[in-house]
Ligand code: SF4
């Protein structure tokens with residue numbers, strides 16, 4: 001197993017001033033820095049908008065194919081049919097120009113969608129892809145409960161690795177189960193790739209009580225504590241950090257290049273941060289946007305939650321203005337028709353409908 005544990009997650013790539021278009025030039029610089037430091041693992045997905053195209057330009061067309069490994073993913077849900085799902089790899093290969101994927105994952109399995117993967121024969125399909133040489137290794141990313149993980153690993157013992165959401169905030173969170181799920185993978189002898197080690201950026205800019213604990217240590221960025229906590233765990237293939245700028249790449253490399261696990265004192269510091277998070281009432285949304293795609297009312301759910309989380313300590317007029325900005329031309333919290341589509345899609349299992357009811361007070 002490589003000593004270099006940082007992986008480059010390609011879900012939150014830098015954007016140009018329009019906020020939409022991926023900044024390929026900056027992405028290329030980040031890729032160069034990452035390879036130069038000894039990194040190899042890049043992780044994209046069919047559903048990460050623009051990411052596969054961007055990585056072709058920033059990486060595949062600029063570096064020898066054997067100097068990096070590339071992962072992508074197949075998403076199955078009720079918005080596609082079996083043929084469309086099976087064809088995703090061909091589109092992903094065309095977009096990336098990579099020729100093959102080193103790692104290929106069935107994407108975001110959880111209670112609401114895992115039946116599609118079973119009933120459509122997608123576990124056998126990835127084995128066929130491997131035999132054809134389109135992929136080297138196959139695994140799955142997982143957002144479900146420990147009982148489902150146990151069931152899947154027992155039913156599919158050939159799977160080569162599992163991608164889990166692991167971070168210190170979700171270590172004992174019953175909606176995510178970082179610790180329990182990691183232990184189950186270890187018991188089945190599966191290597192783990194970690195996603196969301198910084199919880200969608202939340203732990204890079206944590207709540208004030210956590211900042212106060214980490215500031216007192218005066219030892220590295222907030223993100224460094226989150227990543228080092230995760231990388232200190234046993235049985236990992238890589239820790240994916242979804243970096244969005246050259247600065248974030250430089251910061252991540254500064255402590256992950258010659259990685260040192262947390263010592264006993266630092267583990268205690270993390271426990272204090274976990275207690276501070278337990279006492280906090282913020283909505284733990286990672287801004288992944290999986291919920292918004294199918295919302296019939298076009299409600300900007302993560303943006304509304306962000307305004308709600310920021311309102312503490314902000315003057316009311318500012319909060320109202322922020323709310324107006326994020327909802328202009330889109331649905332408001334009060335437009336929710338409670339269809340439940342978003343809750344089925346949310347990997348954090350947030351009670352979105354109930355939370356939006358609370359957010360109506362922002363209007
Ligand atoms: S429950 Fe509300 S927020 Fe969720 S998808 Fe339906 S309308 Fe949108």
Ligand code: SF4
Pocket residue numbers: 284285286287288289290291292301302345346347348349350352
């Ligand atoms: S509410 Fe859930 S699905 Fe939507 S952005 Fe937040 S974490 Fe992602």
